[in-house]
Each structure stands twice: as C-alpha cells, then as structure tokens.
Amino acid sequence: MELNLQELSKTQYPIPADLQNNVAITSLSKIYNWGRRNSMWPMLFGLACCAIEMIATASSRFDFSRFGMEVMRATPRQSDLMIVSGTVTKKMVVPIVRLYNQMPEPKYVLAMGACASGGGPFKEGYNVVSGIDKYLPVDVYVPGCPPTPQALLFGLIALQKKIDGQSIADYDDVPWYGVGLSDPAPVPILGPDIIDPRQMDMIRRQAEKAASDGGVLNAARSLPSAAVAVLDAPAKAAKPAPAAAAPAASEADDKRAAALARKAARAAKSEGAAASTTPAAVPAASLPSGGKPWEESEAIREQRKQAALARKAARANKTEG
C-alpha cells in the first residue's frame, strides 16, 4: 500500500511551498503503523480445514501479498501475526500458547473460522477448546466454516485498520510499548482434563467444597428459571462469587488516568488472589528442581506483577508531577 504523501503532510506545521512533496511532517505513530501494517508476517501454521483456505488466500488467485503478508514464517520468532486457522483442541492449545509466547511483540492473533472463534460445530467435543480466546487475546474474529478467502482478506484488512488506530504513546491500549517484559500467556496443563493455571485456585476451592458437603465438582451454574424449567438440570451449586464489581469509572475525561486506575485495580485484585493461593511465593531461581512448571510460572508472574506495579506507580507520579 502506498504512503500517501498528501495525506501525511496535512499537519499543523506549515511546510514551505518549495519543499512540499520533498518534506513530509507526520506523527511517529502514523509512519510507524504504516510500516507495521504493511509488513504483517503471519506464522506458517495451519490447524485444520481453515488452513486450506488460508493457503488458497496466499496463492495466486487471492494473493494476500498485495497487503504485505506474503512472507509466512515457519518460526514464531519472526512472525507478527498468528492466524489460528482451525479447531483448537485441548492437546494442541498447549503448543499454541507456547508458540504465542515465543512471538516477539507487537503481536496479533486472528481467529479464523467458527472453531477458532468459539468451538464451531465441534464445540461440544470432549477434546475441543471453545475458542482460542479462552487462552489468548484475539484481535480479529473471522466468521465462516471455513471463511472464504475473501472473508479472510477482509479480516486481515480489519486488522490493518486496528493497527492504524493504535498509538505508540498509549501504554494501556498497546501494552508492548511499555517498559520491560509483558506477562507471558499461562501455559495450560494436561492433567485429568485441561487445566488453566489461572483457575487452579478455583478448581481447588470447588474440589474442597465437593469433598466437604458431598456436592458435585463440576456443578452446573444456575440459569434463569425459564431455562431451568426446560433443562431440568439435576444438581446446581451456587454460582461462584461474581468478579468484584469494576471500580467506578473516574469522571475525569483524561482517558489515560482512568485507564491507569483500572489497571491498578486489576493488578491489586490479582495480587490479592495470588497472595491467598501461594502464601510464600518462591523466587524462580530458588525453586527446587522438582518444582512444577505452573508454580514456577506463578512465581515469575508475581515478580513481574510487582515490577510492573512499581513502574506504573512511578509513571503515574511523573504524570501528576
């Protein structure tokens, strides 16, 4: 895609007439995003039927190299975009999360097709993950089973528009422009069934509850009475405590301050939760060799969280000052 010089030059800074078309003044974000959006390298990585349509999109008739995406890299270390093209199974989500963690930032995820978006026709299957967004942040969802190449192109263009709207300065919107490392996505564990490390505490609580009052571990949540009448579901345990109400939105029109407040609240909440589950968070280095991978990752996450909180506080102070 061409960089429109006329468009770029429309700034508040006057450019002398004889320098026009030779000098362009624009914002850093704009030129940076222009570069990124037009060299979005997808990972060469197919899961299921959708991968075939992805290949068709890459081939001559549809040809997504017109949008700067022809360089599909087989290694996550060189790719910017993960096209999750097909059904994500419990067995496969572990490598997928690992691959995502290996991708350098800025990175994007496109859920291609019904399965990757929400489980699709195979949703009820015992080995199927109901959408990759249960484990990874998704930027664009493309519907279809499979989406036609045109639909995938549309999704890719939607992603480009999303990139256009991002700003290097907005740390909250685009976390990777902050300082330091971002949190890796927690890698699920294949136990008796797949276990999301973020839910360890919840599973433990449910198991304890089931053991103490003879309840059911996999209790169904309560549904509206209209639904209950129809479903006639057997045992319904109480709904778990709903997530703490979102902190009241600050009335300040400064978007950034509000976002920071939200983030701090989130961090504080998760800190509390983490503290209650792992009373003595062990530093990663001092983990015994028999340490379990998820414990290790929790400890690392804890450290990261503290560091991030400190950074954020410092940044907030600076803004106020």
Added chain:
Amino acid sequence: MVDMTVPNSPATSIEDAIADLKAKFPDAVSDDKREGYSGVIVSKDKLLEVARYIHDTLGFDYLSSATAVDYLGEGNHSNDHLEMVYHAYRTTGGKALVFKAQTDREKAELPSLVSVWKGADFQEREAWDLFGIRFQGHPNLKRILMWEGFHGFPMRKDWHEAYYEQDHKPFDSRWPSGHVYRAEERNIFGKNVKYPADIDLSKLTDISESSMYEGFGMGVEYTQVRDGEGMATDQLIVNMGPHHPSTHGVFRMIMRLDGETVTHLEPVMGYLHRNHEKIGERNTFLQNIPFTDRLDYISSMGNNHGYVLAVEQLLALAPKYTPPTYRTEVLRVLMVELTRIVNHLWAIGFWLNDLGAFFTPVLYFIQERERILDFFEAVAGSRMMCNYMRFGGVFADLPERIRTVANLMNDRVRDFNTMQFLTEMINERIPRTIDELDEYLTNSDIVRVRSEGVGYLSREDAINYSAAGPLLRGSGVAYDIRRAEPYSIYDELDFDVAVQYEGDMYARYLVRLQEMRESVRILKQILPRLEYTAGESVASPFAYSGKVPIGEAYGRVENGKGELGYYVVSAGDKKAAANPWRYHVRAPSFINLTPLGVMAKGGKVADLVAILGSIDIVLGETDR
C-alpha cells in the same frame, strides 16, 4: 504402467469361508443372529487362533477396519458388553468377512491381533484410548488420540463430556420448546472442562509429554554404538511437530537418529482430535453429512459418498426402499472423480513442497483446483464443505449457469453455461494441467533422484499394514475398491487400476498421476450420461428421513487417499433409530500412518518429510 487385469473374484465365497470357519472351530465361532447384523462372533479365548486361520488359510490378508462398539443398556442385544468388530478382505477382491469378539465392560480385555495383521496396531490403540479395551500382547499400548493421563474412556456410552446435555439431538433445550444458553455459561469453570471428583491438585502431574518418549530414553542415548571403523557414536532423540511446516498440519513425529539416519520413529497424533465420532453419535443420521465434509477436508464429496452408501445399506432393509436414480449416481461419480483430481493435485503439489520446490508448483495446481471449486460452489453452495449428497439422492441438480464470484475483485462476474464449463474443463483444462505436470516432473532429474528407492514399502508389508490407496497400489497391489467391490456405477465404467511395483515415493507419484488420467477417462464417460439423464429426478423420499432401520453396515469407497469406510450401527429399541448407535470412520490417513515407521527406518531424516508427503495425509481425517 497399468495393470490391465481386474482382480479375480475369490475362489471361495464368504458363505463358504464362514462355513469352513465354523467347521474348524465349532465351539468358538457362531453366527451373529442379531437383526440386521452379519458375520460371526468369535469367543475371545480363541480370537487369536481364529484370526490366524482367517489370515493364513482362508486368505483374508487385508484387515480393513477394527473398531469397538459399546453396547450399554439399550438396543437389540441381551447384555451390556463391549464388542470389537473386524472387517477383513482378500486383496484379490470380494466382500468382507466380518468377525466380532465380545468382552465384559468392567474388565475389558481382548487378545491383540497385531501379530496377525500389523494394520491393527493403531486401531487397537484407538480402541484402548477411547473405549478402554486392554489388548493383551499389544507391543505399544498407550493412548493415541487423547493424552496420557486423561481421565476416562470418552467413547463409552456412560461417559459424558463437559458440555453434555442429552444423549441425542435435537436437544430439548433448543428451539421451539426451549431457549439456547451458551454452554460456557452452564459450566462452572466457563470452559469445556470436567474434572474427576477425586482430583488432587497437590499431586497433579503432567505426563502427557514424558509418556510419548517412553521406550526412547530421554535426550541423548548414552549407550554408544560402535560401527565398523571403531568410531563411537551417540543416538539422538529428535522431536518434530506438532507445529512444523512440513507435517501437513498438526502431526508430530518422535524419532531416534544415528547421525542422519532414522533408527526408530513413532508418529504422535491427536492434535486435531475433535471427537467426530462422539459428536456423530449424538447427531441424527442426517446431521452427520456436513461433519463428514470436515474429515478429509480436501475431498469432501468423497467423504459424503462413503457415508451415504453406508446409511443406504441400512435404509435398504426398510420394506419400501427405492434405490438412487441413475442421474444421482452419475452426479455422484462426477463429483467424486473431480474430487480425486483435486486431491491428487494437492498431494503432488505438497509433496513437491516437501522435496524442496517450495510453493511454486503448488501455485499452479491450486489455480486448477480453484476452477473445480468454482464448480462445486455453484452446485453445492460452498467451495470446500460441499455437504452435497443425501441418502438416496443428492442435494440439487446441476444449475443452468455458473457464476464465479471469486473474480469480483476485478469488478467482473464471469458467467458460464454449466455443461460448457464442464466439457471444457474435462476435455481441455484438466488434461492440459496433467500433461504439464507430467512433462515437468516425471523425468525431472531432481524428482527422480530424491524419490526413487526412498521410502520403500514392500508388497507384503503394504498389505499387512493395511495401507490403502496410492500407498498400496504403489507397492504393486492392484487393489482399488471401485474394481474390487464395485459400488455406484463403477462396474459399467471403463477405466484401469493404476499400479506400480517399485514401492517407493516415485511409484506413488506415478500412481497418482495415472489415477488422475483415469479419472479424466471416467469423467469423459460421465459427460454423455449427464446429457441423456438430464431432467431425471435427483431427489429421494429418504433424503431427509429421520429414521433408519436397525442393523449394522460398513460402507466403503475408494477416496483419493485410500479406502474410506464408515461403520454405522443403528440400534434403536424399536424398529428404527434416528441417531446412530455407533458411527465409526475407517480413515485412510490414520491407518496409512501405521507403516510410516517402517518406511522411515534406515532412511535419512531429510527424506522423512517427503515420505510423509508421499503418504498424503490430512489431519482432519487422521485424528477425526
């Protein structure tokens, strides 16, 4: 190039074989007397002995399918049990000898038949994984589709998945009597998970990875091998996949290498195991047709065909059954042969990718494929997932005109007369592409040097490992179901079975090339048939019928990748059932992987991806 002989009809019929079997083992073998069932039931103590007799003496050298059925609580049977169903064929052609062995559900154990047919290896592992039948004497009995450590045996009838609502669809909670809620909202963890009640997180271990390396030794093998020169070498364990660009999807191989030579290889699969069969048993018979599209997603028309053939066998038990019209059969063959061409173009193209001709040849083949997909889209409404065939009929007749919308990007919709489009495609375009492919590849030095003598599979191994399709015919076995056990209208069509005797990658390539030419030959015979059956109905009173008579059926077709079979059991408590009791897919991509270890052994690791490419697998079908 081509073996002109049609496989002879077997010397003794199935009835003779069964009579022989009963005379030889009067105590162990009895007829399966259940309504709508066929074959014999073998007592499990004598199973191995009987199987050996069937293989060695009766000459049923090819084990097509081995699968389990869980008879629990319902259906036309007396007691709860697990049953293993085997379909054995002769490679000279003819019908199946069906034999079954039953075992207790609590302590499910059967003798393994791997020592008789090596093709039973993965299929028995699958039955262990999903049904929990322990096979005594199996060399490597571990889970194959699910991970080691998973709780329960999911295909058993009393095992319910996390999002379980009811045994059969349509669910009561849906329209019109109910209101749909997202399954996540009903699960307390908000995910598709279900943990056993006695889960102990403090003792939780993830053995899914480590168990795969059992028998390999972890990391570097320290036992040093001394070769003739007296040089000490180590063997190395290398993992490849599931994310690897040349595994054709999410396939994984673990191998032990001595230098660059593969000394041992084990395929690992299940990364696309999306529970096709469990969902299929919840579905109604009709609802399964679109799911079959998603098995081998390159050739969805062929998948439809096998399934409707299996269900039509059951429907034929009904008193007022009318077989499909002639035009229906003509349309089915038309679609299936076009699919075969698509499949082989794709297979050869990606095999060349694996040989190092990265993506350039594929582009030419995909271009031709797009043309065929345009036709499918015009006829069935979807490019890939055609969902075209129905029981006793097809979804719709050919449209008058074809509009290819894919060219909209040039602000142009191209409009063709359907018959003209087909005639041009079959008489000119496809033969031209095949000739082009032949000219550039068949005598190319690089292709020949890389592929001749590599990935060798002997004739005996190919049969014993239940290899199918081009893999079998590339090893000198002229076994093509269209000839060996003709279905549809193949018995009146003139074509040859492509066969090569070298058993290497190049032979498989030549078989595929020849098969495309034979497909064109068939299609040329289909064109006049299309003309003179024009106007005939393609609908059927059974096309959307809810109920299927009770009984069992095994429908199989020669798909692009090999023998695709569907084992369907309809076991309602009355005279008919709306949902299959058992729905099993005999997937060629899955069973063709059984000999991968043999083909790779002794070869170089660099050839491995090409050997895998020459088998031509699609993971949707491998893992189901």
